[in-house]
Amino acid sequence: MSILPHAPADTPDTDIDRLAEAAGAAARAWRGGPAAGRAALLRELAQGLEEERGHLVALADEETHLGTARLDGELDRTAFQLRGFAQQLDENQVGVALGEAAVAGVPPQGRPALTRVQVPLGPVAVFAASNFPFAFSVLGGDTASALAAGCPVVVKAHPGHPRLSRATAAIAERATRKLGLASGVFGMIEGASITPGVRLVRHPEISAVAFTGSFKGGVALNAEAQARSRPIPFFGELGSINPVIALPAALQQDGSGLASQLAASIVNGCGQFCTSPGVIVILDSDGASDAFVRDLTAALDAARPHAMLNMALRDGFEHGVARFERHLAVSRLTTAVAAESAGPRAYLGQVSASQFLADPALHEEVFGPAALLVRAADDDEMISVLRAVGGSLTVTLWGADAPTDANCRLLQAAVSIAGRVLFRGVPTGVAVCAAQQHGGPWPASTRPESTSVGFAAVERFLRPVALQDAPAWALQPMPAAIANN
Amino acid sequence: MSILPHAPADTPDTDIDRLAEAAGAAARAWRGGPAAGRAALLRELAQGLEEERGHLVALADEETHLGTARLDGELDRTAFQLRGFAQQLDENQVGVALGEAAVAGVPPQGRPALTRVQVPLGPVAVFAASNFPFAFSVLGGDTASALAAGCPVVVKAHPGHPRLSRATAAIAERATRKLGLASGVFGMIEGASITPGVRLVRHPEISAVAFTGSFKGGVALNAEAQARSRPIPFFGELGSINPVIALPAALQQDGSGLASQLAASIVNGCGQFCTSPGVIVILDSDGASDAFVRDLTAALDAARPHAMLNMALRDGFEHGVARFERHLAVSRLTTAVAAESAGPRAYLGQVSASQFLADPALHEEVFGPAALLVRAADDDEMISVLRAVGGSLTVTLWGADAPTDANCRLLQAAVSIAGRVLFRGVPTGVAVCAAQQHGGPWPASTRPESTSVGFAAVERFLRPVALQDAPAWALQPMPAAIANN
Incomplete structure (x- = not known):
């Protein structure tokens, strides 16, 4: 028995580049698009998972041996999470702007009008984990939070469950088609070696990386992200002792x-x-x-x-x-x-x-x-x-x-x-809610100020921009058609 | 004329280590200390700057040639900033906690009680800039925001204004003494080479770095911060074209x-x-x-x-x-x-x-x-x-x-x-307020999700921790005496 008996071949470089470029184009078209559109996509993904539950759970059990009861619960959690981010968008909890009126007079008291808005970073490379084939995989928390932020996603599938990954990706592709979104909003690459992931992290269109996996793999990919001519944030979860x-x-x-x-x-x-x-x-x-x-x-x-x-x-x-x-x-x-x-x-x-x-x-x-x-x-x-x-x-x-x-x-x-x-209970089982914090000092997380579970996870993929003395139109979300360039 | 005619000698390694260790001890004693104590320190620093205005502005002009009118205004801004963070502490705007009650039932809907609190990172190494000898130097924005967060500071003084740096540090030392705080809450090192700064960044007690300066120096120190066995966040501002x-x-x-x-x-x-x-x-x-x-x-x-x-x-x-x-x-x-x-x-x-x-x-x-x-x-x-x-x-x-x-x-x-x-005016002159954002994609900032000016700057030095099913006492700020270990 080989180590990963059904590991997929590495996605060719040209396909990786094509997907990253499509994600970049989609980012420019999609960013600032209405929150309702992002919420609709997340709900479509949740529904897609539930509609194919029987097939997906069976595939997952074959490929991971985690048992159908646990996998059924994990699919529930993944759909709950996707809908939870949609709810956050409905309630205007994502990327909240802060406005301050001008103050007359000389500095430091006097100042112009400033509004601090939150903008999506751009395409996110998501590295799926092997141990949660739904909740930390193709449509798991990293993908859900990046899409909620308005960032297209290119997933590097985990080679431990390739058939499940493809079936899950097909749900995402159908959803973006159904909603008329650019195909670059979601893409997936495969491979059992580090090579395709490295190429993805190095691609100029990729703006951030989310990774759950081994210490060794995470350290290597983090180094790639920092060695770019323009380094990008690497949100990695690399291991934990949990005393x-x-x-x-x-x-x-x-x-x-x-x-x-x-x-x-x-x-x-x-x-x-x-x-x-x-x-x-x-x-x-x-x-x-x-x-x-x-x-x-x-x-x-x-x-x-x-x-x-x-x-x-x-x-x-x-x-x-x-x-x-x-x-x-x-x-x-x-x-x-x-x-x-x-x-x-x-x-x-x-x-x-x-x-x-x-x-x-x-x-x-x-x-x-x-x-x-x-x-x-x-x-x-x-x-x-x-x-x-x-x-x-x-x-x-x-x-x-x-x-x-x-x-x-x-x-x-x-x-x-x-x-x-x-103070009570056991550390396994991580609630999905606004007050959750799943991270911690290195190596638990490469970015301990961020969380990869719970609704604050979306903040990883947003960046503040202060708009100074802006006309009213510039403070509205940009219509997607105009934003499309 | 040498390049930096009065550049100070490098602080000896043993002194750097001693200051970092004192900062670590102070972090353990001070973190969770009452917000009012931090506000009092910030106000004491602002008052100290104002009381010595004549002496400090004259020193600054001798060492930087920036002119007394500009330097006077910069001192005002620095004091305004220190008091602004104090005001944020008074109004409970720093490290706001988010609590969610338990929900009965099985996961994913059911969940324990969770409260997301913000805790200080620990000692911060602050690298002072040459071009703002008050506002981005010894008691500038990085120091003010780190102290507001509850993080002790070790400043690496800029060798371009050594006498002003020492006079400013003396204000901080008097303030901590007057308020009965651990001496490790504030420390300063000197030097014209990169050597003392590298030693400081490598010290295990240092938990984050804030840097304003040259691209070359910033890249080198960022690499040091990431090469530690436990990497730490490096908040660097490395240059900007400002189209x-x-x-x-x-x-x-x-x-x-x-x-x-x-x-x-x-x-x-x-x-x-x-x-x-x-x-x-x-x-x-x-x-x-x-x-x-x-x-x-x-x-x-x-x-x-x-x-x-x-x-x-x-x-x-x-x-x-x-x-x-x-x-x-x-x-x-x-x-x-x-x-x-x-x-x-x-x-x-x-x-x-x-x-x-x-x-x-x-x-x-x-x-x-x-x-x-x-x-x-x-x-x-x-x-x-x-x-x-x-x-x-x-x-x-x-x-x-x-x-x-x-x-x-x-x-x-x-x-x-x-x-x-x-949309109006010129980019020079950066207002100090809650909606300000002073950062941007690399190389403007090594952490574009953060700001180094304005009240959101304090968030750089805080990290969320979720407390699960915590008893009431654990949700209160810890009394400093008990926290002192």
Whole structure:
């Protein structure tokens, strides 16, 4: 079995250039077009996904092994997200302008009339992820938010689900045709190597890149985006450890319930979530902690194996676990079993905080159902563990309900490394709403001031322009026909 | 005369590290501190500048030759800006949180309670500019906005005005002492080489960089910021051509008034403004255009020479003008005179749009009182000139009052390359207000989604964090004493 058995051939350079140029032409034609038109497109895409649900979910399951129940829910979420951005457009929440009247007098008090409007950046290159074949793929959050901003999209399909990608792209192509939009509003390229993606990122018409994927691939494409003669923003999500701090207060109250929630989060989708918990920190001296560890280990041992997305990820996971196994400071808690073809067994290793802090190799993400249980001597060690982990999409703080000094300091440390801090529940499952923040300091995101989930994601693809002493006509959205040049 | 006659020695590495570490400690102590405390600091700084006005303006004039009238006005603007950010803090306009209640049910509709708060990034390295010794220097807009966000600042002083920089830093040090803040809230380093700045940008405690200066220096420091093991945002303003499109409608109405306004803008501060107009585009066939060119040339010839900031800039200017003089397609309009020690004479060259488009060397900024008059055959050539110029802080569109197709297309082209589009007046002079946008596509800004002037500048130094199911105490600003660890 090859690593990606049905990987598509690389899209030829001439086709990549043609799609980027069509996207550039569409950007000039479409930008400033009415919000209602963009909302109609997003709703058409949501409906298209739902109408072909049976076919799409079956294809997705064949290509990703994620199971039809999960994939059905993911399609729901993707349609919800597309309609959510449409709703934001209906409610004039996208690209809100800020106007200030002139003030008479000399500067600095005196000033001209200024209106700060938000304009779309231009064509966005979207790199689809393998682990969410709907929600972070062809018509996922990056595409939805770019289209909502008025930016055409050229998707680089993930080679892990090529047939699903093509079927999804066909929905987009039908929708733009039906609505009479320029064909360049949506395009897709393919390939299993980095070559077509690099060509796309280098194309002068591309104005921004959105990427969800591996650290290595993201770093390489980010470097390409910055090496252009005119560098462009690269919004990349490159990996995350998602520490969970389980304080005695929470474990004393419901350690066994939390153990089963956490085990489910670790093995959910075979641990192939960007928010999958990779480090669990407990207080060593606490009796409730020991019971929690026993329950967590038992729940992980009882979890059924689940196929990973592809052999490359399975190999990476087994290598990561082998690295823990060889490490003198790490002891295995879950039961060792012979490798099974169905999928990997969940792994839980145990290490003291001081040993964890001493070896940066232990701070690297192992993508899949593996976690390290870190035993800290006190709050200071917990805080040191958070700082050592560094940029993360999430930190979970169980049992910090009271405003004690220790909890304040833990919260501050959590906030300083994460894009989202949870006080209850598990980090997997990311709500799509206006207050969501899915990002965080490097490497969780290459642009920690931005989010790739939730309605603020559209802001990534807008840029402010101040119009000074503008006549009334210049402050209206430009009619699409006039804007078409 | 050396290029920077009184350039200070490089701050030793150990002192740079000590200041960065103090800034890191102060960030942990200060972040989340009350907005009122930050407002008090900003007001104290404004008052300090005003109290020492006589001394500071005299020092600034000695070191920059910008003239006391201009420097007095610049000090006013700097104090206005500091108080403006304080006012924003008073009115709770900085780091506004967005809360959403939980929604019952299964995802995607059901979701936990989420509050999106804005947290300071951490210590900011601010690189002062030479051309605004108050407004873009030690206590200028970058420092004001970083402090407003709750980020400590380490300024790299510009070696062109070392004594003024030290006197300004002393005001900041007195203010932090008086208010009982950690000394690490403000620090300053010096040097005429790039070495101390590079060390500062590489320091692990530094979380963001704000830079106003040369293209070369900015590109080098941006590369350092991105080459860190954890890259950080680099907000750089690297240069701008600021095209002015003078349409017949405007020139027929008041060509002579506009010519004198424009000449004043070109020679203002010896053309040493980031928004100084470098390219003026007119319609070749228009009679009013010819009269405008004669008036503009005469006004530039009549302008008195003004000393440049330093010999390096003077040399750069003379080289730039010599490049135009040697260019076969460019003819000089202003009168050639022998070099004077007082300062350079203004230069206006003339070139056809087709020749301008043919040679990218003509699109490079010449820092100082020089501009190219570009004669376009039609609107399409004007649009091509804008596209060729690329990223610019401003575009000025005179005479686009009516919503004709041509004006719509010109506006669209202007918006696509600029951070600010003016319909009246000249681009020099940047109002400090909420709707201001001082940025634009590369190289005008390395982060075109951000502004370095106006109250939105504070957003550069904040990062969103979503707090999920947070107890009430965690949604309050943390008391500084508890946050101090």
